Amino acid sequence: MGAGMVANLKAAGHELTLYNRSKEKAAALAADGIQIADSPAEAARSAEAIFTMLSDDHAVSEVVFGENGIADALRGGALHVSSSTISTALSRRLAEEHARRQQHFVSAPVFGRPEAAAGKKLIVTLAGSEEALKTAVPLADSIGRRSFVVGPEPWMANAVKLSGNFLIGSMLEALAEAFSLVEKSGVERQNFLEIMNELFGSPVYANYGKNIVDRKFDPPGFALKLGLKDIKLVLELSDEVMTAMPFASVVRDNLLSAMAHGQESMDWSSLSLVADRRAHLSTS
Amino acid sequence: MGAGMVANLKAAGHELTLYNRSKEKAAALAADGIQIADSPAEAARSAEAIFTMLSDDHAVSEVVFGENGIADALRGGALHVSSSTISTALSRRLAEEHARRQQHFVSAPVFGRPEAAAGKKLIVTLAGSEEALKTAVPLADSIGRRSFVVGPEPWMANAVKLSGNFLIGSMLEALAEAFSLVEKSGVERQNFLEIMNELFGSPVYANYGKNIVDRKFDPPGFALKLGLKDIKLVLELSDEVMTAMPFASVVRDNLLSAMAHGQESMDWSSLSLVADRRAHLSTS
Amino acid sequence: MGAGMVANLKAAGHELTLYNRSKEKAAALAADGIQIADSPAEAARSAEAIFTMLSDDHAVSEVVFGENGIADALRGGALHVSSSTISTALSRRLAEEHARRQQHFVSAPVFGRPEAAAGKKLIVTLAGSEEALKTAVPLADSIGRRSFVVGPEPWMANAVKLSGNFLIGSMLEALAEAFSLVEKSGVERQNFLEIMNELFGSPVYANYGKNIVDRKFDPPGFALKLGLKDIKLVLELSDEVMTAMPFASVVRDNLLSAMAHGQESMDWSSLSLVADRRAHLSTS
């Protein structure tokens, strides 16, 4: 994801300093004029704004609050834009800690795969104070196709991102059940997909549906274990705001069954294999 | 639905005889040159092909097997095209009974609302014998935007139609849960819908999502009690082919709760009110 | 079941005439002084009261309304006691049809296995008019350990019986999940069962729990396909009275998965194998 974002920020005329845990990846990104930092702190020190794009809560906590982390290096008045898909709880903690240091904080998770990042096609959801958003929105516009401001509290953007991923996960389970049903009714899966594409007219259904029809989950566009991580964050949020989510619970349970069957590194649309097994269909 | 189908069949150059239980509705449809029959039998007697489009299994059974019904009036070699959303069980019975009488039978349920029928925008799914389809497919092409043949057994088309409605019902429940979650997180429902429209790019999400955001379920595009009828048919099919469908079960349960709260005549997107009540949100 | 009931009715001093579809079974029951009838009608003709104990709705409909059935043979003022586990819908139809013929009708389904029937240990739930119950309750007392009157409408007794079977089915699913969880935590299943027996102090938990621990489901005490039949009747009832039942839905779905894996003739506690497969545990 980072590569595409860097290229688009560069193209928008910004001067960039980059840190990546993997020196090789950083070096690959270090094209014309991009500085490479040795630590998050070094990248943050003189920045007006710093983006973080990492895999999970643990990685973000490390990079922000760990040794040579961002929090203690960033100047007062400077901005941290967190684009990772993290928990609302961590987002609230980031907001508090940055506020305590007179730093700005915006949560700006994105929808889209690495290809979308490269093609400036991301959807960016932002939340934060009005002042922080003044800097953040133009930056978001330079990495995505459309930016949405969703509220004054940074964690609200995380709530939206998690809710969106929940909708995708629910679509996967619904497709998994439907494909099992039509296959057991003697209908070709491909045939059913074409009809559903005509009905929904959505590239999200078309793309994931194709994986399920072909039972091709490798290489993963989004690994199943990351999907499970996100659904668990959805359930944590539902607990915080006291909202029952029966669909999210079904998706969680089926993702766990997928984990038990060794699917952690497959694409998360392999959730359909759980339905296949349950219905005693072939999984290949 | 029937009105649009009749107009388009007429426009395609067919000579039509029409029967409707309500004489007024029939009269309204009796435009230039359309014959009105006094019974299903009369409409069927001299027809090469007869369409039925009715609300449920009971109505179809009446019109086909009841007094002055189609089955005993239709000529050998003539075709019955059933476009109603009915059970796979009734579809199998229709296939058997027509075969016993040397009549052809095609099941051809459609996706689309009355407006789509009027605008020749229906999606038609067909199943039946090769010979029967030779007559049925051109007729389907004249009432819809696209026709899909899904298999040799008529009930397969019903399986596909029910599976499609299941996907829509699942989308409604997923949206209901997501909207509850974001509202309890302080995010505007309308705001979330715009982001999801950008993400899914689907008119089905956009249209139903708008109902849910506005909590406007009247007049119904598709009444909740009919949605429940369809989900129960999905569950019957899942029983026949032995396929667990946890999402269909959740949708059924929530539709039942909606029925208990008097929502039978609201649009079935009012499923979202069940999530609202569960989360102690306002339902207005 | 019938054998034990017959023996206890005989022991209570009643004169009995017996009909069974299998002549051999009837002959085996035809001990000292029990008449064997050639048809339900013959058994009913001179009876003051007639019990039916059959496997499902279909069998009861046949025996009551079919050729040489009970309904047209029973005298006015005589009583039909239906002890089968049937749908509330059929129970209502029986009540109407018997009323139309000035016959009495009581629904009196029982809890207990054949051994319980033999040992006069059944729990009998009865519903019907006051007058009909005057005859029925003493008969129930002679076949069971305890009789409960639950209401004036016969179908209410079926609602109670179905709800009781639902509680047992839910207990099975709960045990299935718990045993999977403890086994994956490295705890011996037998060990866990002993603790739960100490906690619940219930023979129902103890007996079914033992099946699950031993993964011994043959011969069945109650076949899984019959369990599924009952859970489907529960769901039909929940639909009639508009009550969501998420647990009943989960049990249905898992029983369907069991059916897809060929478990229809195993004991219905083999529901636990569905949890085992889902968790990737050995099922033997």
Add this chain to the structure above:
Amino acid sequence: MGAGMVANLKAAGHELTLYNRSKEKAAALAADGIQIADSPAEAARSAEAIFTMLSDDHAVSEVVFGENGIADALRGGALHVSSSTISTALSRRLAEEHARRQQHFVSAPVFGRPEAAAGKKLIVTLAGSEEALKTAVPLADSIGRRSFVVGPEPWMANAVKLSGNFLIGSMLEALAEAFSLVEKSGVERQNFLEIMNELFGSPVYANYGKNIVDRKFDPPGFALKLGLKDIKLVLELSDEVMTAMPFASVVRDNLLSAMAHGQESMDWSSLSLVADRRAHLSTS
């Protein structure tokens, strides 16, 4: 809970030193010869064995690892018996930290209410090393009616305790659904309970069933928010060992709906109010 345990340990002839956050409660317990400590550390310092019985993970972490905590005060070779219902994760951490200090650790959660503790009626589940159990089992025997050793790893006892609470929570949801169903069928709830008591023969069903029939949830035997805490720990465990638990998920969702309706301090059998609302029944 602590009061009963203290009394029974005293009765078994042990010399006790007691610490409680609330000085008054400690003073009340400080009967004949029981020492009162000013901190967990003071209570632990000279002990051969120390019991902790606290409300949740947070409280246990504080008392063991916080300032003046047990971990750094307990002698090498001495034993910590943790009887709280805590997460398996914290149990593993306790095992590691005590091992690092050459201290023994046994997890020994209990089933039973304060009355059971007072009456020496607790069921104690223990797990730990053989050596640690040599000291712990006789202590467990002196506070409960029966002790069960479930494995060599302390967290296994927590897995068993959580699984037991899950079975009780599942029973509550099953009862909630069944009572809604029979009430909507016109059957008296009390009537149904008596039949179920005859069927299950379990005091657990009888006691919780009575709460549900009477809709009397105050004062709580076990507060709903604590029930939710335990079900969340069950779900965390199911995630650790990769086991889908659809029933646990349904219970979680319904407990969340209860929380949203202000039931956190009612008894957790008030889960039945969620079913009542869903079915549009009166909740009083």
